[in-house]
Amino acid sequence: MTDSLLGNEALLRGGFFFGILVLMMGLEALFPRRIRSVPRLTRWVGNIGIVVLDTLLVRALFPVAAVGVALIAADRGWGLLNAFELPFALAVILSVLALDFAIYLQHVMFHAVPALWRLHRMHHADLDFDVTTGARFHPIEILISMVIKMGVVAALGAPAAAVILFEVLLNATAMFNHSNLRLPLGLDRVLRWVLVTPDMHRVHHSIRPNETNSNFGFNLPWWDRLCGTYRAQPRDGHTGMTIGLDLFRDPKELRLHRLLIQPFLGEAGKYAINRRRWDEE
Numbered sequence: 009m010t011d012s013l014l015g016n017e018a019l020l021r022g023g024f025f026f027g028i029l030v031l032m033m034g035l036e037a038l039f040p041r042r043i044r045s046v047p048r049l050t051r052w053v054g055n056i057g058i059v060v061l062d063t064l065l066v067r068a069l070f071p072v073a074a075v076g077v078a079l080i081a082a083d084r085g086w087g088l089l090n091a092f093e094l095p096f097a098l099a100v101i102l103s104v105l106a107l108d109f110a111i112y113l114q115h116v117m118f119h120a121v122p123a124l125w126r127l128h129r130m131h132h133a134d135l136d137f138d139v140t141t142g143a144r145f146h147p148i149e150i151l152i153s154m155v156i157k158m159g160v161v162a163a164l165g166a167p168a169a170a171v172i173l174f175e176v177l178l179n180a181t182a183m184f185n186h187s188n189l190r191l192p193l194g195l196d197r198v199l200r201w202v203l204v205t206p207d208m209h210r211v212h213h214s215i216r217p218n219e220t221n222s223n224f225g226f227n228l229p230w231w232d233r234l235c236g237t238y239r240a241q242p243r244d245g246h247t248g249m250t251i252g253l254d255l256f257r258d259p260k261e262l263r264l265h266r267l268l269i270q271p272f273l274g275e276a277g278k279y280a281i282n283r284r285r286w287d288e289e
Contacts, residue, residue: 021176028180032139032187041190041206042247046135046259055140057264062143062150070154074175077158078168087165096167103170104177105228110160111178112231114153115224122276127152129279130270132220133256137213142186143179146271181227185209204229211242215250217279219243253279 066073081087089099118128127149134141145153161171185204200208204225212223222239225232232238242249255277260266 020172021179024176025179025183028183029139029143032183032189036138036188039190041188041210042137042251044136044138044188045251046262048138050259051134051136051138051262052140054262054264054267055134055144058145058147058267059140059143062145062147065147066150066154069151070158073154074157074161074171075168077161078166078171081162081165082167085165086162088163089167090165099167100170100173103164103166104174106164107157107160107166107171107174108178108225108227109231110156111227112225112235114156115226116237116281118149119221119224119279120281122280122282124149124152125280126271126276129253129255129277130267132213132279133253133261133267133270134213135252135257135259135262136188137186137210137251138188139183139186141213142182142184144267146268148271178227185226200229202229203227207241207246210246210249210251211239213251214242214244215252215254216243219249220253220279221281253277 082090085091089102094102118124127146130146130149131141131144134144160166166174181204185206186209187206189206191199191205191207196205196207199205204223204227208223208229209226211219214220219239219242222237223232224237229238244250255274256270261270
């Protein structure tokens, strides 16, 4: 099974990505949570263009990627999990949990360090919140994230199958929880104990800095609850809240070439955690 996963890794990940993307596009069109403030085409050209650039860049610079690092670590006995004789299923579960927590910490770091926030704010500068926002990350941030992920995989000694499973889950849940999908409130309350829901993550995309710096989880919601960064609802409600940042409000900033230069424009702003204005609480 593991050999089959490894042999079809790119096809598997690509298939899940495009399948979930199309599914969520359809569902959010049928059951929208919010009225769009910007036409889809205006945003989607830039957002999907960024996805294409990110994919080509990662494939060119990291042909081995995190799965390859996992295979090397297993062959050479690197990492914590390779120091113990663990059942394969347990090693996979522990790896997925550890990788998800690492992504949570990385996300907090990109909000805490002003230089990294400049890169990450492109993700937050989207004027609407839908499934394409979930894949809208600056290429430099993607490269830094890949280096961090490869380091975590090597230090952890995660099985290659666990890395593939985690990346598939992360892509799927990131598109789900960034979707403009209206879930029944009762279902949302239950789901957000085990999965980051669209209503939970949308708070993170609020224009209010104290809400932007909450709900950092992409996949599992537990880290926000355990680390004190969980916020149940936005102050202005989901239909009344403003999405984005106080910078880059002009729709022209949604064009692909403008997205690429955003990290180098203006001040870092008040959103970086260590520059927050606590009186805005």
